[in-house]
Amino acid sequence: MTNPTAAMLVIGDEILSGRTRDSNLHHLAGELTRRGLKLVEARVVGDDHAAIVAAVNDLRVRVDHLFTSGGIGPTHDDITADAVAAAFGVPIGVREDARAILAAHYARAGLEFNAARQRMARIPEGAALIDNPISAAPGFTLGNVHVMAGVPAIFEAMLASVLATVAGGAPLLSQSLQVNRGEGEIAEAFGALAAEFPDLSMGSYPFIRNGAHGTNLVIRGTDGARLDAAMMRLAALFGTAGT
Amino acid sequence: MTNPTAAMLVIGDEILSGRTRDSNLHHLAGELTRRGLKLVEARVVGDDHAAIVAAVNDLRVRVDHLFTSGGIGPTHDDITADAVAAAFGVPIGVREDARAILAAHYARAGLEFNAARQRMARIPEGAALIDNPISAAPGFTLGNVHVMAGVPAIFEAMLASVLATVAGGAPLLSQSLQVNRGEGEIAEAFGALAAEFPDLSMGSYPFIRNGAHGTNLVIRGTDGARLDAAMMRLAALFGTAGT
Numbered sequence: 001m002t003n004p005t006a007a008m009l010v011i012g013d014e015i016l017s018g019r020t021r022d023s024n025l026h027h028l029a030g031e032l033t034r035r036g037l038k039l040v041e042a043r044v045v046g047d048d049h050a051a052i053v054a055a056v057n058d059l060r061v062r063v064d065h066l067f068t069s070g071g072i073g074p075t076h077d078d079i080t081a082d083a084v085a086a087a088f089g090v091p092i093g094v095r096e097d098a099r100a101i102l103a104a105h106y107a108r109a110g111l112e113f114n115a116a117r118q119r120m121a122r123i124p125e126g127a128a129l130i131d132n133p134i135s136a137a138p139g140f141t142l143g144n145v146h147v148m149a150g151v152p153a154i155f156e157a158m159l160a161s162v163l164a165t166v167a168g169g170a171p172l173l174s175q176s177l178q179v180n181r182g183e184g185e186i187a188e189a190f191g192a193l194a195a196e197f198p199d200l201s202m203g204s205y206p207f208i209r210n211g212a213h214g215t216n217l218v219i220r221g222t223d224g225a226r227l228d229a230a231m232m233r234l235a236a237l238f239g240t241a242g243t
Numbered sequence: 244m245t246n247p248t249a250a251m252l253v254i255g256d257e258i259l260s261g262r263t264r265d266s267n268l269h270h271l272a273g274e275l276t277r278r279g280l281k282l283v284e285a286r287v288v289g290d291d292h293a294a295i296v297a298a299v300n301d302l303r304v305r306v307d308h309l310f311t312s313g314g315i316g317p318t319h320d321d322i323t324a325d326a327v328a329a330a331f332g333v334p335i336g337v338r339e340d341a342r343a344i345l346a347a348h349y350a351r352a353g354l355e356f357n358a359a360r361q362r363m364a365r366i367p368e369g370a371a372l373i374d375n376p377i378s379a380a381p382g383f384t385l386g387n388v389h390v391m392a393g394v395p396a397i398f399e400a401m402l403a404s405v406l407a408t409v410a411g412g413a414p415l416l417s418q419s420l421q422v423n424r425g426e427g428e429i430a431e432a433f434g435a436l437a438a439e440f441p442d443l444s445m446g447s448y449p450f451i452r453n454g455a456h457g458t459n460l461v462i463r464g465t466d467g468a469r470l471d472a473a474m475m476r477l478a479a480l481f482g483t484a485g486t
Contacts, residue, residue: 013446016282017415018272019461020448025287029261039259041294044268044285047446051284074427075447076434106427116430134451135425151449172260182378184317184349187359191319203256203290204318205263206394208377220260 003169003222004064006032008042009055011070011080012150015044024069024155031159036169036222037065047071052083060087060145065166067159070150072139074116081140084147085124095123098138105136130158170222175231179238182206182213189237190217197230199223246412246465247307249275251285252298254313254323255393258287267312267398274402279412279465280308290314295326303330303388308409310402313393315382317359324383327390328367338366341381348379373401413465418474422481425449425456432480433460440473442466 008028014020025042032039040063045051052071060066071080085092098121106113120137123129130139130146132154139148139158148158179186183206194202200221207214217238219230251271257263268285275282283306288294295314303309314323328335341364349356363380366372373382373389375397382391382401391401422429426449437445443464450457460481462473 013444013463014448014461015268016272016285017417017463018269018274018276018282019417021266021269023264025258026261026264029259031261033261039261040289042259042287046283073447073449074430076430076437077446111425111427114427114431116434117427119430120427135456151451153451174260174262182354184354184357184360184363187317187319187362188357191359194319201256203320204316205257206316208394208396213378218257218262220256 003036003038003172004167005062006037006039006065006067007059007063008039009052009059009066009068010042010044010150011047011052011068012044013046013077015070016046022069023152024150027152027156028067028069028159031163033172035163035166036171037166038169038172047077047079049079049083049086052080053087056084056087056145060143064144066145067162068145068147069155072120072137072147072149074119074137078119080147081122081124084142084145087145088124088126088142090125090142092122092124094118094121095129098123098129101129101138102136131161133157172220172222173224173227174218174220175227176216176218177231177234177238178214178216180212180214181238183215186215186217186238190234193230193233193237196233197221197226200226200230202230246279246281246415247410248305249280249282249308249310250302250306251282252295252302252309252311253285253287253393254290254295254311255287256289256320258313259289265312266395267393270395270399271310271402274406276415276417278406278409279414280409281412281415290320290322292322292326292329295323296330299327299330299388303386307387309388310405311388311390312398315363315380315390315392317362317380321362323390324365324367327385327388330388331367331369331385333368333385335365335367337361337364338372341366341372344372344381345379374404376400415463415465416467416470417461417463418470419459419461420474420477420481421457421459423455423457424481426458429458429460429481433477436473436476436480439476440464440469443469443473445473 127140127142370383370385
């Protein structure tokens with residue numbers, strides 16, 4: 001009955017410098033929730049070997065699946081594959097099947113399969129390749145760590161392949177009620193309701209619209225009947241002020 | 244000459260479930276870069292006491308400043324203040340100045356200053372308040388940890404107050420060149436250039452537009468003259484294919 005757990009590691013100086021806004025975390029979070037995997041933590045680290053190794057080893061032992069994005073391209077700052085190999089203590093080198101995929105891709109495109117591009121065929125020993133239908137250079141799965149590209153279109157395509165092979169759990173359902181009152185108005189009754197339904201997770205998300213305070217009340221859980229029961233109680237408590 | 248370091252901790256189930264897309268990390272990253280603070284890591288954890296305590300204690304000892312967002316409202320799932328107090332091993336209780344700020348705010352608004360709202364006056368011992376010009380409920384700074392709201396408008400206002408008091412470093416400058424070639428075309432020469440300028444950070448960020456591959460080449464550093472020198476070399480290498 002417990003849902004499998006997951007963590008995410010986003011790798012790239014460009015996220016931490018503010019140059020790029022990460023969108024892969026939000027995409028992954030939605031996909032995992034739909035499949036009943038519980039995302040328990042996400043981290044962002046820079047293009048730093050020691051930082052990647054430490055984060056991979058800290059996270060992979062605590063979850064069923066660790067998903068990484070970024071740092072698997074052909075340039076000098078793409079160091080994720082080496083760091084993941086180091087984290088597992090396994091060798092890394094050019095793998096023939098990955099090399100063949102890339103060679104065929106560049107031959108079709110009429111582009112030189114140069115040394116930088118051959119670097120993308122370096123895969124840690126024991127890993128399984130993740131298909132890249134967009135730009136060929138594969139990701140890989142090593143143990144419970146799924147190593148994927150940072151470019152959103154490629155990340156999303158790789159993730160779809162990986163999730164087809166991953167056992168999910170009961171989908172995490174959610175229902176919500178929007179009320180035209182600030183959190184402080186509803187906090188006491190909402191907290192009491194949450195205490196009555198310890199098997200569900202209840203959260204409140206305040207917003208300000210045209211200067212007026214409002215709150216989205218969200219109930220999450222895997223048991224649809226319990227969720228319905230809690231929502232009926234919620235509607236009875238706050239529904240008249242809802243939208 | 245070294246820049247002060249920072250980390251961020253985003254707190255909230257709604258980010259990890261995919262319901263909400265975090266925008267505070269991207270805002271913080273840009274503000275820190277402008278002020279010459281180096282963001283070295285970001286984490287997202289859920290509304291879980293043990294997870295918040297562990298992340299605060301893991302991060303605060305490794306950086307000059309830790310910025311947190313989320314979990315300081317009036318509802319049962321707002322547990323950040325208690326978790327930060329626990330992380331520091333200090334007591335937490337209602338503080339008179341915070342209580343007075345909130346009491347005045349709700350009196351002006353004609354709203355009841357009820358028990359839930361009074362909870363927002365609970366501040367760990369030894370903390371300094373962070374002004375909230377939008378909804379009054381203060382954030383706080385304890386040691387090197389700056390605890391702020393998750394609602395973006397409030398986070399941004401609180402951050403502006405905090406950054407006015409934080410010593411920055413030499414601004415982290417960046418220049419970039421967009422080339423109409425894939426990363427694999429430029430990787431070798433770009434990597435060689437990066438090796439020639441070890442005091443600068445060089446990154447390449449591929450994109451796909453209308454089916455064609457392109458790359459943004461970015462050089463970052465604090466010494467403007469060195470940055471200019473590297474950019475001149477970069478333009479000579481790749482400029483003819485640029486936009």
